[in-house]
Amino acid sequence: MYAIQATDITKDYGKGEVLHGVSYQVPTGQIAALLGPNGAGKTTLIEILEGHRGRTSGRLSVLGLDPGSRRDFARLRRRMSVVLQQTMLEPGLSVRDILRRHASYYPDPLDTDEVLDQVDLVEKRSALVKSLSDGMRRRLDLALALTGRPELLFLDEPTTGLDPVSRRRIRGLVSGLRDSGTTVVLTSHDLTEVQELADRVDVIRDGEFIASGSPDDLVRGSSAFTVVEFADPGVAAERLPEGAALVNGRVRIRTDDQDTVVREVQEWATREETEISGLTIVPPSLDDAYIAMLETGRTE
């Protein structure tokens, strides 16, 4: 079952295509991250999926409806939520009042206090919107989005500007949404967050997808390097293993074949009659993989 099925979507704003026939699928109940450099076409695609922008061509089904049709869009609005980076809220209303009013738009909304608790804003329930900090505003935006029990949630940079405790809490909340069957489409430039949260990642560049898969798949399939390191054994630089560099008192070797490097390092240590201590093998992160992917233009 797919919450989103987009096939051969193109978009031309009038000066040539910015989406070149992209196909994109998100299984129901998964967290899908959409990544790509500035200008790649993420916002355009997301807005088409949300029904806030028309497509030039292609087929699209979101929760079984076509966001490009006015009638379906009206139905879809009751079943999905969008959390943008900035939203307009009436500054003179209290947190509780704004949530209550929002809840009145839905047939079966979440209880206001419950949703405030979820986003850790209980203590601010009587505060006016204009008195909230940026981080609190973001949490209120999320509370508003959750109120209608959306089946599909679009989240744009959900934890930008939040302090570490709030960030952790919101990430926990987002992964809990998946557990309760909500589908989440996430755009974030924080790839640690994406690695932690996303079930699948799709990378778009110049209006085309260049990679798709789980975060682990993308890391495994990338040309990013693993780093093998050990403590400086105190030998002369020219006697270090081939390809090694001395960085902050550690010998560092970048490789795409860690097993061979570890074996060679052990053989080297035997030859040099030296001990290897503090050996670490650090696989590439999603961040490394993503950068390598964009540099090499690797295809799926």
Ligand SMILES: Nc1ncnc2c1ncn2[C@@H]1O[C@H](COP(=O)(O)OP(=O)(O)OP(=O)(O)O)[C@@H](O)[C@H]1O
């Ligand atoms: N309203 C518009 N009119 C004309 N061209 C647009 C419009 N919106 C976006 N574009 C163009 O479409 C392309 C994709 O832009 P889009 O905003 O979708 O990229 P993005 O991946 O979301 O970028 P960013 O990470 O910078 O937000 C860009 O070349 C942009 O200039």
